Amino acid sequence: MGKRLVTMTVNGETAEVAVEPSAMLIDVLRDELGLIGVKDACGRGECGTCTVILDGKAVNSCIIPVMKAVGKEVWTIEGLDRQLGKLHPIQEAFIEYGAIQCGFCTPGMVLSAKALLDENANPTEQEVRVALSGNICRCTGYVKIINAVLAVAQRMKK
Amino acid sequence: MWEEYLFPRSIQEALEILKSYKGQARIIAGGTDLILELKDRTRTVKCLVDIREIDALKNIEQDGEEIKIGAGVTHSQVASSMLIQRQATVLAEAASVVGSPQIRNQGTVVGNVVSAQPAADTAVALFALEAEAEIASGSGKNLVPLEKLYAGVGISKVDSTAEIVTCVRFKGLRGSQGSAFWRLAQRKALALPMLNVAVVVTLRDNQFEEARIVVAPVAPLPFRSKRAEDTLRGVPISPEAIKLAAEAAADEANPRDSALRGSAEYRKKMVKVLVKRALEQAIERARQK
Numbered sequence: 001m002g003k004r005l006v007t008m009t010v011n012g013e014t015a016e017v018a019v020e021p022s023a024m025l026i027d028v029l030r031d032e033l034g035l036i037g038v039k040d041a042c043g044r045g046e047c048g049t050c051t052v053i054l055d056g057k058a059v060n061s062c063i064i065p066v067m068k069a070v071g072k073e074v075w076t077i078e079g080l081d082r083q084l085g086k087l088h089p090i091q092e093a094f095i096e097y098g099a100i101q102c103g104f105c106t107p108g109m110v111l112s113a114k115a116l117l118d119e120n121a122n123p124t125e126q127e128v129r130v131a132l133s134g135n136i137c138r139c140t141g142y143v144k145i146i147n148a149v150l151a152v153a154q155r156m157k158k
Numbered sequence: 159m160w161e162e163y164l165f166p167r168s169i170q171e172a173l174e175i176l177k178s179y180k181g182q183a184r185i186i187a188g189g190t191d192l193i194l195e196l197k198d199r200t201r202t203v204k205c206l207v208d209i210r211e212i213d214a215l216k217n218i219e220q221d222g223e224e225i226k227i228g229a230g231v232t233h234s235q236v237a238s239s240m241l242i243q244r245q246a247t248v249l250a251e252a253a254s255v256v257g258s259p260q261i262r263n264q265g266t267v268v269g270n271v272v273s274a275q276p277a278a279d280t281a282v283a284l285f286a287l288e289a290e291a292e293i294a295s296g297s298g299k300n301l302v303p304l305e306k307l308y309a310g311v312g313i314s315k316v317d318s319t320a321e322i323v324t325c326v327r328f329k330g331l332r333g334s335q336g337s338a339f340w341r342l343a344q345r346k347a348l349a350l351p352m353l354n355v356a357v358v359v360t361l362r363d364n365q366f367e368e369a370r371i372v373v374a375p376v377a378p379l380p381f382r383s384k385r386a387e388d389t390l391r392g393v394p395i396s397p398e399a400i401k402l403a404a405e406a407a408a409d410e411a412n413p414r415d416s417a418l419r420g421s422a423e424y425r426k427k428m429v430k431v432l433v434k435r436a437l438e439q440a441i442e443r444a445r446q447k
Binding site for chain 2: 134
């Protein structure tokens with residue numbers, strides 16, 4: 001088993017990286033590309049902490065073989081402010097609404113919210129709840145997170 | 159965990175790779191179940207054969223009365239498909255509650271069948287639709303009713319080191335038919351089902367022409383309660399008839415005590431509740447058409 005060179009687009013830039021064929025996407029993002037905003041928690045796709053956006057869809061990077069991302073477009077939390085040069089409106093709303101406590105679920109939560117808003121700019125509260133239902137938070141009780149996402153949707157409409 | 163990861167461009171190419179690895183290569187679609195098995199080492203493999211680039215497996219298709227769901231189609235795609243929502247409502251509902259949005263974006267409906275879990279949401283719905291699986295292997299293509307694909311809990315009769323389920327197919331629901339899917343779980347997401355119930359009813363005038371009632375997990379595979387179905391055949395629609403069917407299903411179903419799924423006593427009682435609700439909803443939907 002040797003490493004091989006693969007290419008994917010990460011946070012808007014081409015990334016060429018040497019990977020083991022059996023590596024998971026999360027390990028390559030964190031260990032090879034230094035994107036430690038992608039958090040490693042359950043390792044089983046059961047908590048959503050490792051959520052990234054792959055070809056426009058929110059997915060659990062801990063159970064996705066890196067080979068599935070080759071030639072595809074991946075967005076991590078780092079990509080959000082890097083693209084704009086300042087905090088993304090979703091990140092600003094999370095801060096403003098007190099939607100962050102320990103912060104460990106936050107990258108995944110923000111990305112699930114982004115995936116929702118990219119597809120549905122005007123979600124109902126129920127749609128926000130469903131979109132975030134794959135992201136577990138042990139601190140906040142979710143209310144402020146949901147309010148933050150609804151607020152962003154309102155703002156981004158203007 | 160594996161040495162090689164390949165993307166064949168056709169079913170034929172995939173079968174050739176499987177053949178060349180002599181049982182050491184395995185098909186992967188979304189991988190949401192398979193990757194966990196490989197991580198836990200309950201399965202080992204030398205090569206994964208990813209079906210994602212095979213065009214023939216990417217679509218939901220309508221072929222006359224039949225609907226076909228390709229092996230590469232995700233739960234998200236099925237849940238948001240207008241065709242499935244209209245002509246296989248029970249399946250759209252089941253696909254919309256699997257796991258979580260992230261899981262639904264990766265996992266496939268066909269994979270849900272091949273993983274052979276006793277209460278896999280979309281498999282339960284597919285049983286109510288009397289779906290069949292099309293299986294491609296070295297010796298050609300076979301059409302097999304889903305209930306014939308289960309060897310045991312988590313054990314499929316499909317040999318994913320030698321053959322590929324290319325699609326599942328079923329007859330889309332007609333005007334006189336309605337369906338419903340009801341799930342009981344400890345949470346609204348990221349939770350295994352304590353009970354899944356899927357129902358399809360065919361009405362004629364004010365009678366049940368036919369009903370299909372599927373309950374899980376109460377057996378190693380999704381369970382059709384023939385006793386409950388028999389109570390409804392040719393019978394006028396009434397709350398009493400629904401009650402009798404729900405009781406028959408609860409009577410026939412045999413959930414076990416499970417630390418994961420809940421007690422047998424509670425779940426047996428809830429079978430009656432869910433079957434009643436599913437029948438009522440399916441009838442209303444059939445009448446609305």
